[in-house]
Amino acid sequence: MMVTCIILVVLIACTSPAASLIRDTSDVSKIRKNIMEQIFEKYDPTVPPNFIEEIPVESSIQLYILSIDTINDSSMDFSVSMFIRQRWTDIRLKYNNTIGVSRLELDTKVMKNVWVPDMFITNEKKADIHHVTVPNMLMHIYPNGNILYSMRCDLVDFSDAYTTGNLVYRWHDDPIVYDKYMSLPQFQLDGITTYSCDKVYHGIKHKYTCLKMDIALTRNFGYHLTQIYISSFLIVILSWVSFWINVDATPARISIGILTVLTITTQSSGARESLPKVSYVKAIDIWMAVCLLFVFGALIEFAFVNVLSRVERRRMSSRSKRSNEPNLLSNVKTINRDKMADFILFVKRSLTNREKARIVDKLSRVIFPFVFLTFNIIYWSVYALWEPELR
Known part of the structure; x- marks a missing residue:
């Protein structure tokens, strides 16, 4: 009997805190519910606070x-x-x-x-x-x-x-x-x-x-550096290869010129589509425009030297038709002085046109890289060094 009483007391002692906790939780819930009922009893959610006082x-x-x-x-x-x-x-x-x-x-x-x-x-x-x-x-x-x-x-x-x-x-x-x-x-x-x-x-x-x-x-500049700047830079350099090809190799030179122009044009269009359409000129617009100008200039340079070469070939063909004898020197005495003077002037002009084409190619090998290098120095100085200070 004594053991039973002790167990009963222990059970009561253990269950009392739990029962108290339940009562406390229940009381808090009731209190919260009463508070919410009280504050929302006459509350109008369609009217802002301080509406009557006209205070914002x-x-x-x-x-x-x-x-x-x-x-x-x-x-x-x-x-x-x-x-x-x-x-x-x-x-x-x-x-x-x-x-x-x-x-x-x-x-x-x-x-x-x-x-x-x-x-x-x-x-x-x-x-x-x-x-x-x-x-x-x-x-x-x-x-x-x-x-x-x-x-x-x-x-x-x-x-x-x-x-x-x-x-x-x-x-x-x-x-x-x-x-x-x-x-x-x-x-x-x-x-x-x-x-x-x-x-x-x-x-x-x-x-x-x-x-x-x-x-x-x-x-982040890395993506555009690899996708746009480096590739367009290499395309411009590729267009200069035609300056080292013989002026008479028309198919090779014109293929390089047209392909580089089309590639730069396509790349420029792709860059514009991936960037916002704004009214002002962007840095990438200036870069692509200058690259297109250089590759187009290389194509125009070939057209110029090709014209000089074709004029020379046309004159050489005309001279061969006018010459009936295989040995020109054997018939010099039969040519009057006026015709001889015209012939010498014709030969000099032919040689001059030929040399002009070669000189233009040689000058282009130096001028194009020099101008493009100067542009790069100015471009990267402005947009890489000054632009952060201007923002």
Whole structure:
């Protein structure tokens, strides 16, 4: 009998804390439920706070950027995934903190009963709120009426329904939180700058509160160096090979000239398609234009020396037709002085045209590389050294 009593006491002692915990949890749940019923009893979510007093609601914004990806150069847009947190005060939701409830956590169903500042982006193309596995939103209500509202979405920034007399946005003390070592394809994140502003629509006298965020991205040069610059540089050098080919080798020289011009033109078109269509001249536009000018100049140089060569061949053919004897010197005495003078002048002109073609080729071997090298020095000095200082 004594043993049974001891066991009974031990069981009572062990089960008492659990029962107390259940009662405490149940009491807290009831207290929270009573508080929510009390504050939402006469609450109207369609009316903003301080509406009667005509005092604008001040909402602070904080962004937690998770990732920036899908950067499209041609359409000049990108995708960003982030948490957006708003903080504002609604005195209608104040409650007594003496009962030990430090905050109220609301689910998505109850959130619909709370007034929330409207937000949108002026340059937004598409925005979504994540719903996996449930809508990624949370709301906390504090005893003094402060509200923390957070949601995970793509982008959001401005107010349209309420003017500055009803709602004012401001950035949080730590407005943007992101990984400074975030890895982006073909780009590097230099920094994010925030601004506050007021927006005025045409034909509307009222001002609307807005916030701005500038994301500074620097293009990684390695991809474009290998895909565009080095290849176009080699194509320009290839066009100079024709200067070392005999002027009479017309098929070889014209093939090199036409192929290099077509290759540079195709590469320039491909570069423009992958880059944004803007009104100003880009650095890559200048580079491709100069490369096209050099390969086209090499083709024009061949056309010039080819004309000189054909003139000479035509004159040589004309001379052979006028000469009836195989030995020209044996018939010199039969040619009058006027014809002899014309013949000597003809020979001199023929030799001069031939030499002109060779001289042009020799000069082109030096002038084209020298001018292209000078252009490269100026180009890379301006865009590699001065451009960072001008931004």
